Amino acid sequence: MxxxxxxxxxxxxxxxxxxxxxxxxxxxxxGTVERLHASFPNPESRAYGGDGLPKRQLYMVALDYEGERxxxxxxxxxxxxxx
Amino acid sequence: xxxxxxxPTDEPxxxxxxxxxxxxxxxxxxxxxxxxxxxxxxxxLRRGIESMDPDAYENTSYYERWLYSVETVLTEKGVLAPDExxxxxxx
Numbered sequence: 001m002x003x004x005x006x007x008x009x010x011x012x013x014x015x016x017x018x019x020x021x022x023x024x025x026x027x028x029x030x031g032t033v034e035r036l037h038a039s040f041p042n043p044e045s046r047a048y049g050g051d052g053l054p055k056r057q058l059y060m061v062a063l064d065y066e067g068e069r070x071x072x073x074x075x076x077x078x079x080x081x082x083x
Numbered sequence: 084x085x086x087x088x089x090x091p092t093d094e095p096x097x098x099x100x101x102x103x104x105x106x107x108x109x110x111x112x113x114x115x116x117x118x119x120x121x122x123x124x125x126x127x128l129r130r131g132i133e134s135m136d137p138d139a140y141e142n143t144s145y146y147e148r149w150l151y152s153v154e155t156v157l158t159e160k161g162v163l164a165p166d167e168x169x170x171x172x173x174x
Contacts, residue, residue, distance in 0.1 A: 019130035025089025047130035049160075065089065 001057055001076075007033045008082035010060060011074060019047035022078045026070070030082045031063030034071060042075070084137045107146040114149060123156050131155040 003009055013028030026064055036059060041052025057076040062069060102113075117123040133150025135143075143151065157163040 019126060019133060023088040024086045043126040043129075046124055047127035049127065052126075 001036055001082070003059060003076070003079060003081070005033050005080035006035065009033055009059075010080045010082045011061065011063075012078050016047065018044065018071075020044050020078075022074060023072070024064065025065070026072060026074075029063050029065070031061040034062040035057050036058050040075075042077075052064055084140050087132050098166075103146075110146045110149050110153075114153060117153070122162065123153065123160070127156045128152050163169075 008030060009032070010030045011022065011026050011028065016022075036057070039055035039057050042050075042054075042056045043052065046052040058073050059076065059079065060071055061074050061079070062071050071076070114123070114128060118125065123137055128149065129152075132140075132148045134149065134155065139151070140148065154163065154168055158165055158167075
């Protein structure tokens with residue numbers, strides 16, 4: 001696991017054509033790791049008949065969105081350490 | 084189109100439960116069976132829904148989108164022939 005609970009992270013502002021689970025409205029925003037989930041097959045590969053391996057760590061990230069506290073699940077390859 | 088988190092809206096959320104039609108229950112069973120048998124997974128289901136034309140997406144119900152996706156993905160995989168379902172329905 002690259003990121004620890006309580007660590008500040010940035011959700012990548014990256015274009016991705018095709019199925020992925022990172023909603024557009026949080027891309028480029030930073031938040032805090034709230035919880036470590038398990039590792040899961042990567043849906044970006046599974047959506048096209050792939051095996052989804054290697055599994056990717058899933059995190060629960062908390063962020064402030066226009067005054068609301070939002071909790072959402074983000075895969076590790078969509079996270080960067082916040083500056 | 085499907086990625087609508089964060090979109091502003093003043094419309095209230097309809098939280099009422101509704102009775103599922105028989106075909107909707109069947110649709111759920113078909114997707115469960117396809118998954119259990121390794122024919123089609125949830126990620127493929129979602130990708131198929133996301134590939135819908137925006138107008139079609141807006142004008143279909145939850146399980147109608149599932150039907151669209153199952154037909155799309157199973158046709159890709161060669162499980163269904165192109166237009167096979169339409170041909171059967173028109174018989």
